[in-house]
Amino acid sequence: MKIKPKIGLIACSGEGLCEGMISRVATRRILEERDDVVTICLPLFLAGGQEERDFAKDNPCITVDGCDKMCAVKGVKMYGKVHPKSSIVISEIIRKGKHSGPISKSRIEPEDEKLVHETMKIINKEVDRVKEEE
């Protein structure tokens, strides 16, 4: 029997921009919905957490970045020496879907829900695609 790997979701969670909060909330909600994904704690990963880095080496990962600075992708490549299987960027979702950008760094407003749902849809699709490839 082949044990299927879990998919690691790595959200930027950056505090500097509202989009970082969208990446965190959308990722967290996916984690609560699916049992085939886990989260990798980005700060622990970056600060040298061996367990996190080993997981990223052994399992497919998807990054969810807030903006085009793509710190989660850079961190995974630089410190994990791996390339994420898929990379999602909230600012691109906003641009392509013509969503209005979030206005708060600290809380999800009712008008942000559409963007969170759109992000969740994309994450779900990418998780399914990566699983299929594995």
Add this chain to the structure above:
Amino acid sequence: MSIEKKVAVAVCTGMDQPLATVSRYAGYHVLEKLRPEKTVLLCTPALIGGVQEDVTFAKENPVLVIDGCGEKCCEKIVNEANGQVKAVINVEDVLKEHKDLQPESRAKLGPKGMKLAEIVGELAARKVDEILRDVNKDGR
């Protein structure tokens, strides 16, 4: 004329522990309510991503770290980026002194968790004042 320094507040951006959420809410409490004129929120992942404006800001301004747990990731990341860490608060340590204020979950802190975040925020606000007093005294 010297430009008045602000304290860069770096919070734990971890996703898998309620204490990280407490750290984040404590940061918002300082930045939005207690010391909005004296603080700026630092984007921790950007320091590792090498985003120049964030790295420069952390190097040129005093940094207050609010870490979630004993892993001290945020402090390590700011140090790695050669940021000026002037004070560190660890939520886990504060919780030891307020054992009844256990947060509910990483997604929802609940009233006790929010109270803990406010206490950490008040502690952080006092640290901000101390840091700025020292910085202004030293003229740095």
